[in-house]
Amino acid sequence: MSWIPLHHLLRPLDAPRQVTEQPSLDHAELCQQALRLAGGLQQRGIRRLALHLDDAAQLAIALLGAWRAGVEVLLPADLQPHTRSRWADQVDLWLTDLPGDANLASLSAAPLSPADLDLERCRISLCTSGSSGEAKRIDKQLSQLHNEVEALERLWGERLGDAWIIGSVATQHIYGLLFRVLWPLCAGRGFERRQWPFPEDLQRASRAHAAFAWVASPALLKRMGENLDWPALRPVRAVFSSGGELPLAAAEQLHQRLGQWPLEILGSSETGGIAWRQDDALWQPFADVRLSLGPDGALQIASAYLPAGHLEHSADAAEIASDGRFRLLGRLDRIVKLEEKRISLPLLEQALDSHPWVSEARLLMLEGGRASLAALLVLSPAGLHALRNGGRRALLATLREHLSGHCEAIALPRRWRLLRQLPYSAQGKLPQAALQAIVQAPRGMAPEVLEQQRDAEQLNLRLAVSADLACFTGHFPQSPVLPGVVQIDWAIALAAPLLPEAQRFAGMEVLKFQQLVRPGDELELALRFDAQRSKLYFTYTCDGRACSSGRIVLEAACA
């Protein structure tokens, strides 16, 4: 296996060199197809080509062919109609898998001669997927990609050896393009044609090769199950992860199953690779990357993978250690200042998340009054158990104590809300306004209605007893129990659809409290109104066991 620099890939070779299989493709044939495409593009006078091909080998052919013909390449993130219209005036031709577009075969013509590619003149443009607004186009010279694959090979070439490269990510984006196509192509490592987004496919592709490596993303790595034959996968030479943060728990699980830690790559479409890490909180910058901090504390990047002289301002706050490695502190908008102290909310959230009582935590700045933090928590079963048996005050004291090991006292949340779940939107985001509304409102007294069903005079409801009800504080401090009077209040309030207007409480009959209702319980409430006698029958049950029941006598409020 010998290294071929990116711009020399079209040079004729003496020996066979496998690129991929199913169907099998040798490097010489790949070059022939690229040169025929170059001929076809030149013949048609194409200057700007949009490429979207699922097959990584076809993409390699198309890229080399386009560059050989001096054609600029655009890699759109997808082929949605609005994406196509967005780029329509910047592209002469679409070469894609869609039936209406050009394909490799349709463009094939008399080949151009092999030649080296010009690292400065050959261009490629990547597109951000535009989740944060309009899709953005990022123009790169071939030299930037060249520098990056050379650096990757210096770092991990030996470790990978002759590993077959198998990827779960798309090749339209920088990570997949480099790791699944250009790097293996230069290194002479075979690679899978297709993207394999599911664990079973990854395993099947892996088993077909003695040596293999994975180009994966957190989306896949954190969802790999027990159904895989993990011992058979242990020979994996490297597990790369990029595109987002890999949760520590997922990394640990991979380590346990595979006997090795995943290699996390930090980067972006704009910057290419910035840094990597393996079983470490700190990131190691790539050799060609020079980092600094802006006045706002955000990471600034200059690198051989960016246009020369360009300084990229990121929105990620960071802390650079004396040895040059760095810690990410979170997006700038998640770094807040309290009394001149810079506080990273993500770091505090991680600290809370690491406590066995917490299943999920979200912190935010409390607006209005003196600036302080508020915490929204979803308790774990252990946390709920602690709340039920020790009360809110003791629970929060323990969590505050835990947190004080991670931050200064000023960053300890002043206000806490215990929720059944965080208010995620359909897009999986936590809208700031919703979070702010929850912490601004006083702790409530109402149940959360999960379900209700009306059947003539009968109303059946399923209720969640929030861990956060204001009444738990005093009733009772060390063992919160839902007061009977609150249960009666709820019954009357929730029975409104059954009742005539303007009723008021006139008395109780056969009231029975059989079992305590505690924070986090789910209750069934059956309500029936007997209009003739003006009596509301209620029964609360929890897990099929009766909690309380009785008859509430009502009378017209205005006599």
Next chain:
Amino acid sequence: MSEAQQDLNRDLKQLIIDALGLEDISVHDIDDQQTLFGEGLGLDSVDALELGLAIQKRYGIKIDADAKDTRSHFANVASLAAFVTARQAA
């Protein structure tokens, strides 16, 4: 379709709704033959991963990692039900 099959289909729909947190959709909104991913219900590959985990857990079965195209069973509720039934028998 037998009653057991109908129950399983309804169970699977509820599982899809719960596992993927699909608000505003009820079991009645999902047709047995409706395509779940891409077009149709509009789920993506991460949803498929989640659903795979949920189904294995719920029914105590394993997705055979050595079989080819296991995810083709995820095309719709009917194919999922057939898959679960077959794996439970295995």
